Amino acid sequence: MTAVLFVLVTTFLASAVEAIEMVTIVLGVGATRGWRATIVGALAGFGVLAVIVVVAGLALSRVPIGPLRLIVGALLLVFGLQWFRKGVMRVAAHGLAGFRLAPTDEPLEWTGPGLDWTAFVLAFKAVVLEGLEVAFIVVSFGANTNQLGVAVIGGVAAVVVIGAIGLILQRVVTRIPRSLLQLVVGILLTTFGTFWSLEGLGIEWPAGDGAILGLLALYLVTAGTYITIERRRVLGFSPGA
């Protein structure tokens, strides 16, 4: 009984960490670019994930996660930096007064015809990569302890619980003005992109997964510094203005 509980709690907590990363990106992209393409991308990601898990089964642990982390991380990093840069420029230009604006005061970025492929790709990649990591955790813990069923319950429960929390937070997040949201999501994508791409190259982060918080703090300070510099330039306080 103790072993079952140990496997359940361990797989739940380890999977929850990955699920938080997945839900953060899906939530941020959905709130910034619109929900339709984001949800389609996330569902497509879950579909591909289900096929991989069914086909690979217990051999899943032999799938090379390093190259996948590098490719997904590098793409998130270069795209995240674009939003980071635009977010700094927009917040520097408009300030944080938009906090009090209703969400309808600012139109969504995507207004073109058809599916927003940017939102689709971002949500899809986050779900496939993080979902695969949850699957690795489940297979590793489950197979090593002969408690695969319990490990599956722990992993699925983590994704469901974190997903439900994300659904509740969605209403709050969509009330944030888009320029500020773009900055926040840009910082998050840059953070995860940096972390995953370097992990994919074989880097061992100081403090392990805790390095994500360190990177996040570093990029938040960077954003604050550049917003101050840009704001001074906009207001004509610097020689470069």
Next chain:
Amino acid sequence: MGLIWSWIAGFGRFWYSFIIGDDWTVAAAVAVGLILTALFVSAHVNAWWIVPVIVISMLGLSLRRASKT
């Protein structure tokens, strides 16, 4: 045939916009940072700081260029 070419062109434009965006130098610098890190890792040096330093520096340079134009 024209439809296939327009689809290929659209696909190329999407990925160009996704990866390069408004400032190609940022994407190029990130690529250089990742290559440098890979070289350090192959020499058993845990150079985790290279990419964050490049990210912060390039962001500043890109913002400065954008504000001048």
